[in-house]
Amino acid sequence: xxxxxxxxxxxxxxxxxxxxxxxxxxxxxxxxxxxxxxxxxxxxxxxxxxxxxxxxxxxxxxxxxxxxxxxxxxxxxxxxxxxxxxxxxxxxxxxxxxxxxxxxxxxxxxxxxxxxxxxxxxxxxxxxxxxxxxxxxxxxxxxxxxxxxxxxxxxxxxxxxxxxxxxxxxxxxxxxxxxxxxxxxxxxxxxxxxxxxxxxxxxxxxxxxxxxxxxxxxxxxxxxxxxxxxxxxxxxxxxxxxxxxxxxxxxxxxxxxxxxxxxxxxxxxxxxxxxxxxxxxx
Numbered sequence: 001x002x003x004x005x006x007x008x009x010x011x012x013x014x015x016x017x018x019x020x021x022x023x024x025x026x027x028x029x030x031x032x033x034x035x036x037x038x039x040x041x042x043x044x045x046x047x048x049x050x051x052x053x054x055x056x057x058x059x060x061x062x063x064x065x066x067x068x069x070x071x072x073x074x075x076x077x078x079x080x081x082x083x084x085x086x087x088x089x090x091x092x093x094x095x096x097x098x099x100x101x102x103x104x105x106x107x108x109x110x111x112x113x114x115x116x117x118x119x120x121x122x123x124x125x126x127x128x129x130x131x132x133x134x135x136x137x138x139x140x141x142x143x144x145x146x147x148x149x150x151x152x153x154x155x156x157x158x159x160x161x162x163x164x165x166x167x168x169x170x171x172x173x174x175x176x177x178x179x180x181x182x183x184x185x186x187x188x189x190x191x192x193x194x195x196x197x198x199x200x201x202x203x204x205x206x207x208x209x210x211x212x213x214x215x216x217x218x219x220x221x222x223x224x225x226x227x228x229x230x231x232x233x234x235x236x237x238x239x240x241x242x243x244x245x246x247x248x249x250x251x252x253x254x255x256x257x258x259x260x261x262x263x264x265x266x267x268x269x270x271x272x273x274x275x276x277x278x279x280x281x282x
Contacts (some may be wrong), residue, residue, distance in 0.1 A: 011251075012051055015271065018255030019047045022268050026066075027059030029268050036063060038073075038080040044268040045087045050275045061088050069099040075107045075116045075128060079135035086138035097139040104132055105144060111155060112148025123167045124152040130178035133185060146186050153179050161193040172211050173201045173221040177228035190232045198225055202239045206246030218260040219250055223273035226280035240281050247277045 022029045022044055028036025029044030041063070045055050064084045067073065073081060082100050085092050109115045113124020114132045129149050136143045143149060156164050156179065162171025163179035176198050180190055201208045207217025208225040222243065229236060236243075250258045256266025257274035 014255035015251075015257075015275075016048070016051045016053055016255075018252075018266065019044055019051070019268060019271060020053075023056075023059070027056065027061070027063035031267060031269070032265070038064075038067065038077045038084060040268050042080050042083045042087075043272040045084065047268055047272050047275060049087070050272070050279070055087060057089060060084075061090075064088065069096055070103050073103075075104070075114070076131065078104050078107075079131040082135035082138045092139060097141065101136060101139050101141050104135055107132075109152065111152045112145065113152025114149070123155065124149075126153060126156055126163055126165050126175045126179045126182070129153055129182050133182055143186070150183070150186060150188060153182060160197060161191055162197045163194070170211065171197070173198065173208055174210065174224045177224035180228040181231050184231050195229065195232050195234050198229060199234060199239075201225060202243070203246075204242070206239075206242035206244075206249075208243075216260060216262070217246060219247070219257065219270050219273045219277070220259065222246065223276045223280075226277050230280045236281060244278065244281050247274050250274065 022040070024030055024034070024036045026036055028038070029041040031037045031040035045060065048055055064081070067081050070078045070081050078100060082104070085096070107114050107116070107119055107128065109121040109124035111123050114128035115121035115124050116128035116131065117125065129152065133143050153163065156167065156175070158164055158171040160171060162176045164171050165175035176194060180194060180198070183190055201212070201221065202225070203209055203217040207219070208221040209217050210221045226236065226243070247257070249261065250270070251274070252258055252264070252266040254266060256268075257271045258264060258266050259270045
C-alpha cells in the first residue's frame with residue numbers, strides 16, 4: 001500500500017501507535033469495545049502491514065488459529081478467518097483451506113451468488129460476492145463457478161448502471177464499488193457509465209457520499225470508491241487534493257481515523273479505510 005507516500009513520518013508513527021494499542025493480550029484486535037474480533041483483526045493486521053510494521057506472528061497466530069476450521073462462524077467471520085490466516089507467514093494448510101472454502105460455499109444463494117445474510121437465500125448480495133472472492137484468493141483457491149456469481153451481480157444492476165447490494169434497493173457507492181472490483185477481477189469489461197456514476201458521488205468538498213442523496217461524505221464510501229475507480233483505471237486527478245484533505249480531516253488526536261466528520265471514535269476499520277484512500281491517491 002502506498003499510503004505512506006502521503007503521510008509524514010510523525011503521522012505514521014502516531015497512527016501505528018494507535019493500531020498497536022488496539023491489540024489485546026490474546027493477540028486479536030479490538031473493535032468498538034474491548035473484545036477482540038476477527039472482523040477488526042483483518043483491518044488491524046492490514047494497517048500494520050500498510051505502515052511497514054510486522055505482526056507478532058506468535059500472538060496473532062494463536063488468536064487466529066483459536067477459531068480452528070471456522071465451525072460455527074457466520075459468513076462474514078468465515079471470510080475474515082481466511083483473510084487473517086493469509087496474513088501469517090506460514091502457508092495455510094491445504095486441508096484447513098479446503099474446509100474453510102467449503103464452509104463459505106454453504107452460503108451460496110439460489111441465484112448463484114453468495115449471501116452474507118443467511119444460508120439458502122434466494123438472492124445473493126454484492127457484499128458477499130466481494131468477500132467470497134477475497135477469501136478464496138487468500139485461501140489460494142479459485143472462486144467456484146464465477147459465471148454464476150456474475151449472473152447474481154448482474155441482477156443487482158440498477159437502471160442508472162449503479163449496483164444495489166440487495167434486490168429491491170437503490171444503487172449505493174460501496175455496493176457499486178464492490179461490484180466493479182469483482183467484475184474487473186473476473187475479467188469482465190466494466191461499463192464506463194458505472195464508473196461515471198461512482199465518480200459522481202464525489203463531494204465537492206472532498207470524499208464520497210454513500211448514495212446520491214446522502215448529506216455528507218464518509219470514509220467507507222470514499223475508500224471503496226477510490227479503490228474501485230483505481231481498479232478500473234479512471235483518473236483521480238480532479239478529486240485528488242480535496243479527497244486527501246477530507247481524509248486528513250478525519251484523523252483523530254489518538255492517531256486513528258474516524259468514519260465521518262460527525263463521529264469522534266476511531267477504530268482499526270476506519271483507519272484502514274484512511275490508509276487505503278491515501279494509497280489510492282498516492
